[in-house]
Amino acid sequence: MNLPLDVQTIRRRFPGLLRAGADRAAVFFDGPAGSQVPRSVADAMSHYLLFENANHGGDFATSVATDAVVQQARLACADLFGADDAEEVVFGPNMTTLTFHLSRALARTWRPGEEVVVTDSDHDANVMPWVLAARDAGCTVQRIAVKPDGSLDQHDVEKKIGKRTRLVAIGAASNLSGTIHPITRMAEIARHHGALTFVDAVHYAPHLHMDVRRFGCDFAVCSAYKFFGPHAGILWGRRALLEEIEAYKVRPAADHGAEKWQTGTASFEAMAGTHAAVEYLARLGHEHAATPPVDRRAALGVAFHAIERHERALCARLLRGLATIPGTHIVGIADPERVHERCPTVSFTHDRHRPAELAKALAARAVHCWAGHSYALALAQALGLHPHGVLRLGLLHYNTEEEVDFVLAQLRELLV
Ligand SMILES: Cc1ncc(COP(=O)(O)O)c(C=O)c1O
Numbered sequence: 001m002n003l004p005l006d007v008q009t010i011r012r013r014f015p016g017l018l019r020a021g022a023d024r025a026a027v028f029f030d031g032p033a034g035s036q037v038p039r040s041v042a043d044a045m046s047h048y049l050l051f052e053n054a055n056h057g058g059d060f061a062t063s064v065a066t067d068a069v070v071q072q073a074r075l076a077c078a079d080l081f082g083a084d085d086a087e088e089v090v091f092g093p094n095m096t097t098l099t100f101h102l103s104r105a106l107a108r109t110w111r112p113g114e115e116v117v118v119t120d121s122d123h124d125a126n127v128m129p130w131v132l133a134a135r136d137a138g139c140t141v142q143r144i145a146v147k148p149d150g151s152l153d154q155h156d157v158e159k160k161i162g163k164r165t166r167l168v169a170i171g172a173a174s175n176l177s178g179t180i181h182p183i184t185r186m187a188e189i190a191r192h193h194g195a196l197t198f199v200d201a202v203h204y205a206p207h208l209h210m211d212v213r214r215f216g217c218d219f220a221v222c223s224a225y226k227f228f229g230p231h232a233g234i235l236w237g238r239r240a241l242l243e244e245i246e247a248y249k250v251r252p253a254a255d256h257g258a259e260k261w262q263t264g265t266a267s268f269e270a271m272a273g274t275h276a277a278v279e280y281l282a283r284l285g286h287e288h289a290a291t292p293p294v295d296r297r298a299a300l301g302v303a304f305h306a307i308e309r310h311e312r313a314l315c316a317r318l319l320r321g322l323a324t325i326p327g328t329h330i331v332g333i334a335d336p337e338r339v340h341e342r343c344p345t346v347s348f349t350h351d352r353h354r355p356a357e358l359a360k361a362l363a364a365r366a367v368h369c370w371a372g373h374s375y376a377l378a379l380a381q382a383l384g385l386h387p388h389g390v391l392r393l394g395l396l397h398y399n400t401e402e403e404v405d406f407v408l409a410q411l412r413e414l415l416v
Contacts, residue, residue, distance in 0.1 A: 021366020
């Protein structure tokens, strides 16, 4: 049996969590917009910039060191995605830019009359790149509807994915409702019709063990700044597809491998930091394992198992607490018995108070959280949450029961 998460030891690794607020340590429930960073990540970035900084591909020492940083970061992210091949890992400034980049390249292979499928649950960064690419290629966009609990309408899934579909773009988990989507099933249906599947795992990555083989998808993206790393986006793609598709690139850039897809000079310091973020997670695995994990991928498995257990308990506590505050309406799955179907990102509205008003009042009490639609525009519209959106309390593994209780007490003071 692996050990339960040692949250107090973990918190000491995050200097940002020591920030003082109104008479107490600040509470960071803003993780879905960007997590705090362990010291090891900042150290790796500063080490790179101070001692190894160079462009890549040269024969001198710092350039050789930079090549090693790139390779190590790719290997680490391959382990995080559950991929075997480091050449399937592409770095970019963020998920949005990578998705626009790939969407344009893929769209060159689409023909008028063909279709692209997006969902009403997704962050706009997994909607508009496909909508615009489809428009330019003369393709039709199909949208999968969501049910009131934030889950995808399965009848619509069967209806919208068909023989004309070229690509299905789907989020692994919603950054607004927290709902986890049936990626494997969706990818199976897409494959059956000869379509590709692109998975936005940005919200999933800090909470659950990504596994592109299990997803059965063709591409997946995530952002390091959501899983305790620096501001960087990461794309995984099947090697054969990355080789086959023509990338928009300059002539001197590589014609093969991941380099073909990395436009311009990359942020090598962000790669050093992303590698350190994966190592941070793997270290959690080593520390919480009953028997030593055989490799980094196995260590990540143990880490996410411990993270999931801890986060589910926090999430259930928050859902139970919110249910006792009159006038609150939780978006998506509100049943504490169903926390395994969602990430610990809990959004809600209140009968009398607007989300922005509540976020401001909580900020004055040193609670960091967001109000609005968090770019999940279609979901906010579909669930009737537009234009004010929701108050989003986003928990990560470094959060505690005591913080959940504190925030609930603040909300009771404000709302009851
Ligand atoms: C689910 C989801 N997808 C995509 C994005 C966009 O990611 P990036 O900021 O790396 O472009 C976000 C950012 O909040 C997100 O939460």
